[in-house]
Amino acid sequence: MEYYTLRDGLELPKVGFGTYKLNGTDGVRAISSAIDQGYRLIDTAYNYENEGTVGAAIRQSSVPRSELLVTSKLPGRYYHRRDAINTLKESLFRAGLDYFDVYLLHWPNPSKDMYVEAWQALIDAQQFGLVRSIGVCNFLPEYLDRLDTETGVMPVINQIELHPHFNQAEQRAYDEAHGILTEDWSPLGRASDVLHNPDIQAIADAHGKGVGQVILRWGIQLGTLPIPKSQHASRQRENIDVFDFALSDAETATINALSTPDGRLKDQDPSKYEEF
Helix, strand or coil, rough: CCCCCCCCCCCCECCECCCCCCHHHHHHHHHHHHHHHCCEEEEHHHHHHHHHHHHHHHHHCCCCCCHHEEEEEHHHHHHHHHHHHHHHHHHHHHHCCCEEEEECCCCCCCCCCHHHHHHHHHHHHHHHEEEEEEEECCCCHHHHHHHHHCCCCCCCCEEEECCCCCCCCHHHHHHHHHHCEEEEECCCCCHHHHCCCCCCCHHHHHHHHCHHHHHHHHHHHHEECCCCCCCCCCHHHHHHHCCCCCHHHHHHHHHHHCCCCCCCCCCCCCCCCCCC
């Protein structure tokens, strides 16, 4: 495994494990399997309704809590400052954890204009020792600028939709310039037709790898942290086995050429889409 070092000093592995829709007994089994395969960064959220599942998987694993990095996210309906702290504590209670390693605002929800207040709550939570690192999801540059202007604290992570059909070049450039690590949700395009793209397949064949592995390697070489999800142990192993090859500049350019301005999978533009 290779690692990124966040601006605040926390080290994160360059591939994490997503848990969206991994719930109940099957979810515990899948997440526990992922930990067994070597994943150490586990990504959940209040709105996934599976923080308890993640906690159960951690307790069932043979890996000490201190060696795992757990991310969760605050939903927009709890962006009032006092609500935010109470919701974070409830999430910890559900997961059976004393702290989260990473805690994020899930969406900016600009029409409600609450994200600055919520961000201040995360700053407080970090000072209280409830979380180690704080960040955001789906934040555009203008929202990040406002956090900096009004609180003086910039996130260390921005988790965004990023895959070959939507490579987020401008957002990545902004994040990098401001010391923010870009994380990728849906890095494999939610099993969309990108997994059957002939250009990526040709690259995969040249390296003796799978298409998914090439896409994840591409994300890493862009300087981002992909968070793939799979319930199957064999695919979990494949998704983390991406550190023994490298894409050429030409291969990276071929994948980047697949990106389009309207490449979002479900039109979840953070300036318009809102989630509570």
